[in-house]
């Protein structure tokens with residue numbers, strides 16, 4: 001039978017099938033962080049169950065950590081307790097932890113790929129919905145709840161029903177200054193925030209084939225924003241080159257053996273999907289969102305659609321925006337470049353390519369938050385730090401930061417923030433904060449201009465990108 | 467996990483679409499390291515004004531409405547995987563959520579915490595919302611064994627789907643860990659048999 005990439009990886013991880021019920025899926029790698037793991041460790045202890053495969057668990061502290069003075073004790077006592085509890089739990093159960101101050105620490109979806117922990121053909125889970133990011137490698141990766149974190153601790157398995165399959169194909173050439181973030185925001189705006197529920201998505205077509213691994217991660221990261229548990233892209237030479245030589249990647253002959261296997265994973269010609277969509281790259285403009293879910297996006301020069309619907313009206317009311325309004329020229333006081341969607345080195349290179357030699361507008365607070373300690377080092381080594389600092393941007397240490405505002409990095413109530421993160425929900429970046437999702441390029445341009453500008457009319461600034 | 471079989475209860479209507487888990491429990495309340503007490507902050511930013519006073523317009527602050535059933539708009543529970551959302555709903559006292567659509571991860575989290583998500587058609591959802599909205603005393607009956615939801619006064623009756631394994635868990639109060647631990651040998655055999663995948 002002809003199989004999809006998803007089928008191949010899924011089927012090779014099925015331990016058993018419950019008659020008339022779910023399947024037992026084996027999990028290769030389990031990533032954990034401080035916010036969704038304490039109750040799972042407690043569950044093990046209450047029930048006196050040992051951690052089954054500690055070598056397959058990797059921990060980091062990211063959601064709830066300060067991005068300033070990380071060498072000092074955490075000020076917020078509850079955050080401090082949560083981070084300490086992660087250290088205690090990892091120590092007690094023998095789990096490797098890249099905690100605060102460790103050179104590998106970072107947002108879980110940034111640090112695992114860059115360390116080579118994420119590899120094609122694996123199954124990976126984490127108590128975080130953006131685990132879908134790792135699908136960029138041709139990996140089945142998805143977010144789980146804390147009860148499931150405990151299940152994986154106890155058995156290295158999960159009970160799941162196999163999701164349906166969807167393929168989203170985008171062919172053609174992207175317009176200038178249109179980035180991977182725009183591609184995925186466009187797809188979500190077209191299909192809606194629950195279009196993917198019950199599905200696993202494969203992204204196909206030359207737009208994704210020509211994308212860097214960083215770009216593919218940005219795309220797969222936001223699969224959950226259309227409700228899909230995960231998204232995948234077939235592994236190819238770009239994938240193998242990225243993985244090769246990384247800290248935990250297979251080495252030498254082992255690597256070659258793996259590559260030979262990984263090459264068998266792409267979807268067979270003629271394999272069937274439950275649902276297919278196709279888009280033309282030429283139709284995609286730089287996208288910004290205007291509402292309170294990631295599906296409420298539009299081309300940067302477009303006007304907010306008119307829709308007579310109470311949920312829609314409530315959303316615009318929260319955002320302080322009107323139907324039919326254009327956002328070009330809108331004054332913006334906050335810009336956040338960070339989060340597991342866009343805090344990899346490539347994202348900062350693109351931002352820097354626009355910012356170089358310019359100054360941020362005086363009204364703007366511009367925050368640069370690298371996704372990991374490694375990215376932070378690269379920002380220094382590759383000369384981006386001088387560009388950002390000369391332009392008046394503030395560079396912080398790595399963590400989730402203003403993406404969810406659990407630490408002190410919050411956007412004040414009523415203020416607009418052009419953000420490279422993935423969710424514009426009410427209060428996501430702080431109570432009353434108004435989030436406009438965009439690419440790192442749009443964010444950089446907003447910071448420099450102090451308002452939203454038509455990036456599609458500017459000279460091509462993707463020179464740094466691959 | 468608490469068992470669930472039959473439930474007779476009034477319901478609370480919340481006809482907002484795409485209620486995400488950030489609304490159910492905002493991130494700033496995720497710093498706890500245990501599972502209890504989240505009910506206090508359920509729908510926090512809708513329930514309370516900025517000064518901490520109750521928002522009188524929000525349904526949970528309307529004394530006329532109470533019950534163990536929440537009836538919510540389409541696509542309930544989208545967004546973050548935080549199980550804290552299910553803990554908050556459970557802690558507040560909800561055992562059943564009715565909507566025309568549920569986000570995947572939320573649905574799993576709810577079931578793992580003894581909350582039954584019931585998916586109905588948009589028409590039925592609107593009928594139920596209408597009834598409950600008009601008369602807060604409207605009594606609903608959930609019969610898990612027979613997979614049936616009824617609105618007593620109106621004769622609205624609808625069947626709902628649930629995975630037979632999950633149904634068994636809920637009826638008996640079992641959880642997945644018990645089941646997976648019983649499969650240890652199979653799991654170890656699987657590990658031993660793997661070559662490349």
Ligand code: SF4
Nearest residue numbers: 130339340400403404
């Ligand atoms: S950066 Fe944001 S979306 Fe990503 S893991 Fe952290 S909180 Fe979640």
